[in-house]
Amino acid sequence: METKKTLLARLxxxxxxxxxxxxxxxxxxxxxxxxxxLFAAGIVFWGGFNWALEMTNREEFCISCHEMKDNVFVEYxxxxxxxxxxxxxxxxxxxxxxxxxxPKMWRKIQASNEVLxxxxxxxxxxxxFLAKRQRLAENEWRRFKATDSRPCRNCHxxxxxxxxxxxxxxxxxxPKAFDEGKTCIDCHKGIAHQLPAxxxxxxxxxxGALEITHGDGAPEAGAGR
Amino acid sequence: xxxxxAAALLTGLLLCCAGSAAAQETLRSERGNASIEEESKVNxxxxxxxxxxxxxxxxxxxxxxxHSIRGYEVTQNFNKCMDCHSAERAEATRATRVGKSHxxxxxxxxxxxxxxxxxxxxxxxxxxxxxxPLVENVYKPAAKR
Numbered sequence: 001m002e003t004k005k006t007l008l009a010r011l012x013x014x015x016x017x018x019x020x021x022x023x024x025x026x027x028x029x030x031x032x033x034x035x036x037x038l039f040a041a042g043i044v045f046w047g048g049f050n051w052a053l054e055m056t057n058r059e060e061f062c063i064s065c066h067e068m069k070d071n072v073f074v075e076y077x078x079x080x081x082x083x084x085x086x087x088x089x090x091x092x093x094x095x096x097x098x099x100x101x102x103p104k105m106w107r108k109i110q111a112s113n114e115v116l117x118x119x120x121x122x123x124x125x126x127x128x129f130l131a132k133r134q135r136l137a138e139n140e141w142r143r144f145k146a147t148d149s150r151p152c153r154n155c156h157x158x159x160x161x162x163x164x165x166x167x168x169x170x171x172x173x174x175p176k177a178f179d180e181g182k183t184c185i186d187c188h189k190g191i192a193h194q195l196p197a198x199x200x201x202x203x204x205x206x207x208g209a210l211e212i213t214h215g216d217g218a219p220e221a222g223a224g225r
Numbered sequence: 226x227x228x229x230x231a232a233a234l235l236t237g238l239l240l241c242c243a244g245s246a247a248a249q250e251t252l253r254s255e256r257g258n259a260s261i262e263e264e265s266k267v268n269x270x271x272x273x274x275x276x277x278x279x280x281x282x283x284x285x286x287x288x289x290x291x292h293s294i295r296g297y298e299v300t301q302n303f304n305k306c307m308d309c310h311s312a313e314r315a316e317a318t319r320a321t322r323v324g325k326s327h328x329x330x331x332x333x334x335x336x337x338x339x340x341x342x343x344x345x346x347x348x349x350x351x352x353x354x355x356x357x358p359l360v361e362n363v364y365k366p367a368a369k370r
Contacts, residue, residue: 078296079296080295080296167274167275167292167293168275168276168277168292169275169292172319173318190298190303191296194298194300194302194303195298195300195302195303196302196303197301197302197303198302198303200303200304200307200308200311201311201312201313201337201338201339202304202307202338202339202340202341202343202344203336203338203339203340203341203344209302214317
């Protein structure tokens, strides 16, 4: 019966000497079995980390919070991204978590602030949520604008839009908007959730409310008054 | 006295029976006569495809909506129609501009903004579906505008 040492020595004779010089010192010290073990542990760790991360990237996870389930999720259920002709859906993370690794990690780290506000109960009632809606919406619009609407472009690529298949209004407006360098969020605000109070010059009700832009810099609603 | 009581009771009973019998005959639910287990035949009407503005049928008719309004939000906070049709936006979006009448109060006083009583556009301006008319319409306008 061979001992571990003699087995290693015999295996060592099979590889040329110069290979040994390429192996770093620490690897020689821990030995090949430990090295393979570490490699396997790395795979398991990375897989586990990724799995745990992906578990937080599911619709079920997002709406496990009543803040999400009773406010934004209910509104989203009335929209085309929830239910449509073909059943292809965009769920919460498709729009609110970047797909690229780096930005995804960064967004997940930022999301720890949201965990803090969950604990603090910042929006734990409908009233609190509505009071905060404008700020939350503007945060999200800023994110979309800063990334040239990256979450939209994960599925919608305007190079492949067939204007002949679009309705009259989008077929007319899309090429114009792209020429002007606009991005999706400039016009498509409030398509998956309801909007905060917007001043559209109807009566006195919304006076002083948010004025939204359509990507032209200055708020348009106040332009022709 | 007993006789009157008995007569009243009898009439009551008769009325009751007649009433329930009549109710059973005329009762027709929105589901039709489909039982609760089976699926009712629902007419699936489709919105008509987007088109240029539809000519009015008579003077002062509220213009019809010639496009899909799926998912359009008209709430306390935001009116999707006004996103294009408001006086400020109509030129840029090439949408029909909201009428001058919409800036008046009931007493015909002019307002700087659209009157709140005109807020719910779809009360008068309706989108079109491919549903066939339930009855023939023989209405003829006195004048078109």
